[in-house]
Amino acid sequence: MKTLVILAHPNIKNSRVNQRWKQELLRYSNEITIHEIYKEYPNWNIDVLKEQKLLEVHSNIIFQFPLYWYSYPPLLKKWFDDVFAHGWAYGSKGDKLKGKKLGIAMSIGDKKENYLSTGSVTFTVDEVIAPFKASAVHVGAVTLPYFAVFGASFQASDEDINQSAKDYIKYIFQHK
Ligand SMILES: Cc1cc2nc3c(=O)[nH]c(=O)nc-3n(C[C@H](O)[C@H](O)[C@H](O)COP(=O)(O)O)c2cc1C
Numbered sequence: 001m002k003t004l005v006i007l008a009h010p011n012i013k014n015s016r017v018n019q020r021w022k023q024e025l026l027r028y029s030n031e032i033t034i035h036e037i038y039k040e041y042p043n044w045n046i047d048v049l050k051e052q053k054l055l056e057v058h059s060n061i062i063f064q065f066p067l068y069w070y071s072y073p074p075l076l077k078k079w080f081d082d083v084f085a086h087g088w089a090y091g092s093k094g095d096k097l098k099g100k101k102l103g104i105a106m107s108i109g110d111k112k113e114n115y116l117s118t119g120s121v122t123f124t125v126d127e128v129i130a131p132f133k134a135s136a137v138h139v140g141a142v143t144l145p146y147f148a149v150f151g152a153s154f155q156a157s158d159e160d161i162n163q164s165a166k167d168y169i170k171y172i173f174q175h176k
Helices: 017-026 048-056 074-083 130-138 158-174
Strands: 003-007 032-036 060-066 101-107 147-149
Touching (some): 003 017, 017 060, 017 101, 147 158
Parallel strands (some): 003 060
């Protein structure tokens, strides 16, 4: 079964990391489905049934996005609000995500060493993504370890980003 990548970047044309990752994902189109929500929903009117059906036919789902204000880009947050609905994702009859594997692949502007309790961010990445992990628990899904590239704003070289694209594919296949 193919892995579904929900890609949320508000401006992919100006992206270095997510653009490069997308290019790498496209080389594996037999194994990976890419769903770009900012392209699909320029007016933010999310077709909830369509999204739910897409999730239903995949058991491994990765959310790929740049970290903005220690969180998702806003359309992805809306996507969760709309798509992970009561009676479908949770509640007494909502079990459609139960047992599915959910992961996060993020580009992070700041340096890795800053994402520590003793660093300038004062939180680890695992702490930053707690809302995602709690959401996965709430819908009975399994959370995969996150995948990230750090220094995405300035420090990461083209070579680092190329390497991260290869590592991202490995991460996806490792968690199939
Ligand atoms: C609105 C906005 C908010 C951001 N917030 C954060 C942040 O909270 N933490 C961080 O490390 N980087 C932050 N960044 C930097 C982005 O994570 C970085 O630009 C992005 O990961 C680069 O990926 P791209 O080349 O695919 O666009 C922010 C950037 C923008 C534009």
